[in-house]
Amino acid sequence: MNNKKNVMVFIESRAGKIAEVSLELLGAATDLAKKLGVQVEAVAIGHNLIDELSVLGHYGCQRVYYIDDMRLNHFTSIPYAKIVVSTIQAHNPGIVLFGATTMGRDVAPRVASALKCGLTADCTDLKIGEHKIKDKVYQDILLQIRPAFGGNIIATIVSPESVPSMATVREGVMKMVTPNPDLTVEIISEACQVNNDDFLTEVLEVISEEKAVNLKAAQVIVSAGMGASDPEAIALAQNLAHALCGELGCSRPVVDSGILDKDHQVGQTGITVRPNLYIACGISGQIQHRAGMSEAKRIIAINKDPHAPIFAIAHYGIIGDVKDILTKMIKAYKKA
Amino acid sequence: MDLRMIVTVKQVPDTHNVTGDAMKDDGTVNRAALPTIFNPEDLNALEEALKLKERTGGHITCISMGPPNAVEVLKECLYRGADDAILISDRRFAGADTLATSYALKCAIEQVGKYDLILCGRQAIDGDTAQVGPQIAEKLEINQLTCVAAVTEIDNKSITAKRSVEDGYEIVKSDFPALLTITASANEPRSANAKKVMTYKNIGKEICNSSYHESYMAAESCSILSHVKEWNVEAIKADPVQCGLSGSPTKVKKIQSVVLTGCESRQVANSDIAITNLMNELVSENIIG
Numbered sequence: 184m185n186n187k188k189n190v191m192v193f194i195e196s197r198a199g200k201i202a203e204v205s206l207e208l209l210g211a212a213t214d215l216a217k218k219l220g221v222q223v224e225a226v227a228i229g230h231n232l233i234d235e236l237s238v239l240g241h242y243g244c245q246r247v248y249y250i251d252d253m254r255l256n257h258f259t260s261i262p263y264a265k266i267v268v269s270t271i272q273a274h275n276p277g278i279v280l281f282g283a284t285t286m287g288r289d290v291a292p293r294v295a296s297a298l299k300c301g302l303t304a305d306c307t308d309l310k311i312g313e314h315k316i317k318d319k320v321y322q323d324i325l326l327q328i329r330p331a332f333g334g335n336i337i338a339t340i341v342s343p344e345s346v347p348s349m350a351t352v353r354e355g356v357m358k359m360v361t362p363n364p365d366l367t368v369e370i371i372s373e374a375c376q377v378n379n380d381d382f383l384t385e386v387l388e389v390i391s392e393e394k395a396v397n398l399k400a401a402q403v404i405v406s407a408g409m410g411a412s413d414p415e416a417i418a419l420a421q422n423l424a425h426a427l428c429g430e431l432g433c434s435r436p437v438v439d440s441g442i443l444d445k446d447h448q449v450g451q452t453g454i455t456v457r458p459n460l461y462i463a464c465g466i467s468g469q470i471q472h473r474a475g476m477s478e479a480k481r482i483i484a485i486n487k488d489p490h491a492p493i494f495a496i497a498h499y500g501i502i503g504d505v506k507d508i509l510t511k512m513i514k515a516y517k518k519a
Numbered sequence: 520m521d522l523r524m525i526v527t528v529k530q531v532p533d534t535h536n537v538t539g540d541a542m543k544d545d546g547t548v549n550r551a552a553l554p555t556i557f558n559p560e561d562l563n564a565l566e567e568a569l570k571l572k573e574r575t576g577g578h579i580t581c582i583s584m585g586p587p588n589a590v591e592v593l594k595e596c597l598y599r600g601a602d603d604a605i606l607i608s609d610r611r612f613a614g615a616d617t618l619a620t621s622y623a624l625k626c627a628i629e630q631v632g633k634y635d636l637i638l639c640g641r642q643a644i645d646g647d648t649a650q651v652g653p654q655i656a657e658k659l660e661i662n663q664l665t666c667v668a669a670v671t672e673i674d675n676k677s678i679t680a681k682r683s684v685e686d687g688y689e690i691v692k693s694d695f696p697a698l699l700t701i702t703a704s705a706n707e708p709r710s711a712n713a714k715k716v717m718t719y720k721n722i723g724k725e726i727c728n729s730s731y732h733e734s735y736m737a738a739e740s741c742s743i744l745s746h747v748k749e750w751n752v753e754a755i756k757a758d759p760v761q762c763g764l765s766g767s768p769t770k771v772k773k774i775q776s777v778v779l780t781g782c783e784s785r786q787v788a789n790s791d792i793a794i795t796n797l798m799n800e801l802v803s804e805n806i807i808g
């Protein structure tokens with residue numbers, strides 16, 4: 184067996200399908216494991232998932248601990264948390280990664296609390312490095328990087344004394360690697376150790392709703408910020424998005440003010456997108472917003488303030504009133 | 520029915536109005552430089568508790584951990600109809616990450632004693648971590664329902680709620696005791712009641728070393744609360760090592776101001792011609808179809 188402290192990923196599945204974020208995390212875990220000279224492991228919980236698990240290998244997972252039980256078919260907090268805790272205790276990973284989904288954000292804090300270890304939410308980058316406290320040097324620990332406080336700051340968080348170090352990462356933040364069908368994963372079935380008494384949540388109904396928009400898949404996104412949030416500006420942004428076969432995105436305050444649905448929100452706590460073209464309309468460009476769109480192939484920024492930070496990352500900047508400029512763009516494209 | 524509810528509320532920096540000196544050199548937050556507000560989703564948690572109280576009767580205790588000034592959010596709770604307010608405040612709690620915060624809140628909740636429901640905001644806007652709620656539940660060994668977008672039913676022993684999840688929602692039911700984290704879509708928080716503002720505006724803080732039960736009994740004999748209780752490490756019977764900085768496994772290693780790595784940027788004039796040229800260029804480069 185290996186005594187090395189491996190990197191472990193919590194594999195999330197919904198309705199028998201493995202979540203994309205888990206596959207993305209396997210890519211990130213592979214990079215970390217390479218630097219540490221360790222392996223990538225995973226813990227998967229559910230019922231009748233075994234056929235789905237082989238794909239984990241294609242994304243770099245070497246070993247998956249699989250806990251199958253009928254009662255685990257649908258996620259509930261306490262059983263899932265207990266199983267992750269006992270898997271960590273049995274196999275001693277040095278790093279554990281979770282998707283920052285409703286499931287990951289429900290289970291990870293409970294696990295961290297039970298193991299009294301550190302957990303950093305919504306990381307935008309993960310690295311390996313060292314940390315000094317007085318004379319003590321901690322080598323090869325996880326550097327958990329995320330924006331903090333309103334946006335002018337990027338914080339690097341470490342949990343040097345906590346084993347394991349744990350982090351959550353939002354869907355889309357880590358780029359998914361190209362799967363390699365030659366790679367295989369060792370599936371190790373483990374017994375479900377939870378009692379009936381731990382199943383304290385009764386799931387009465389599960390209702391799936393189609394998302395109003397699918398930003399992740401869009402090639403063009405026209406995004407409205409607080410400078411483009413009145414009905415007329417939103418309609419213009421929507422028109423341009425429509426003309427370009429794209430989708431309508433927005434910044435967080437537009438969601439917070441109830442103007443658009445959360446499915447439209449781009450950013451650190453929204454959706455991370457990598458479209459061909461991102462048109463930021465009346466968006467100042469705070470780090471939390473940029474964290475979700477800075478990897479777009481081309482960025483057009485429209486803002487009346489020539490000093491807006493968004494211009495610094497835009498390929499094309501247009502200074503002026505958003506409605507005026509959107510109208511011109513729609514007209515220009517229809518002619519083009 | 521006498522539903523016993525605890526609501527955790529946090530005073531947070533208004534992250535929409537942050538200035539440059541927001542962080543101190545040691546990587547902790549310079550709270551003095553920031554205006555503070557009632558964490559928005561904690562108002563939703565309080566509102567949900569108030570609605571449940573109106574429906575079934577009950578008692579609401581609000582708890583906040585923070586500097587002395589955090590008493591302001593507790594007063595806001597009283598203005599809206601909370602029955603009781605406790606501030607957990609002590610220098611030894613400073614620098615707490617979510618683990619140390621949830622430990623202190625758990626100790627305080629144990630001092631309050633009996634409860635059916637604990638309601639937290641889903642997340643605090645200073646970090647959006649959404650960890651403290653589930654961590655309190657784990658430490659109290661009780662069930663949790665997170666991301667609650669609506670409470671659909673309540674009876675004398677259980678609660679049913681609608682949870683928002685990625686691809687829709689689910690209806691889940693749990694017996695008491697349970698901890699719920701409430702999202703902004705659950706309700707529209709009420710504003711302060713003018714009469715209550717008059718009543719509670721000038722109430723003081725009472726440093727309590729007596730147990731909650733004794734002070735609660737004393738408070739109940741008079742009909743109007745005259746103090747926000749303030750508890751320190753000893754009052755909540757906490758292990759000081761597990762509080763504050765020493766109880767926090769996560770450390771801030773480094774704070775960097777954001778350097779905008781500029782890309783090659785081109786200014787486009789706000790004119791019909793320039794914008795038409797830009798659109799044509801994007802079409803010819805196959806960026807748009």
Ligand SMILES: Cc1cc2nc3c(=O)[nH]c(=O)nc-3n(C[C@H](O)[C@H](O)[C@H](O)COP(=O)(O)OP(=O)(O)OC[C@H]3O[C@@H](n4cnc5c(N)ncnc54)[C@H](O)[C@@H]3O)c2cc1C
Pocket residue numbers: 332333334407408409410411433434435436437448449450451452453454464465466467468469470471472475485486487488491503504505506534535644645646647
């Ligand atoms: C923990 C945390 C997480 C966050 N997560 C996210 C996230 O995921 N996504 C996100 O977007 N934000 C997020 N934020 C918020 C972020 O910090 C900013 O507050 C937000 O992105 C600002 O949105 P905005 O640019 O639309 O609004 P503002 O900052 O108000 O900017 C409006 C802009 O519009 C311009 N403008 C106004 N009128 C016009 C006009 N007529 N024509 C042209 N321009 C005009 C102004 O010059 C200004 O630049 C988060 C914050 C925190 C603390």
Ligand SMILES: Nc1ncnc2c1ncn2[C@@H]1O[C@H](COP(=O)(O)O)[C@@H](O)[C@H]1O
Pocket residue numbers: 527528529530558560561564582583584585617620624638639640641642643644646647648649650651652
């Ligand atoms: N210091 C605190 N005092 C009281 N409640 C808190 C505190 N910190 C967090 N909470 C509660 O936990 C929720 C989640 O916080 P967070 O994990 O920081 O996002 C908040 O909405 C509050 O209800």
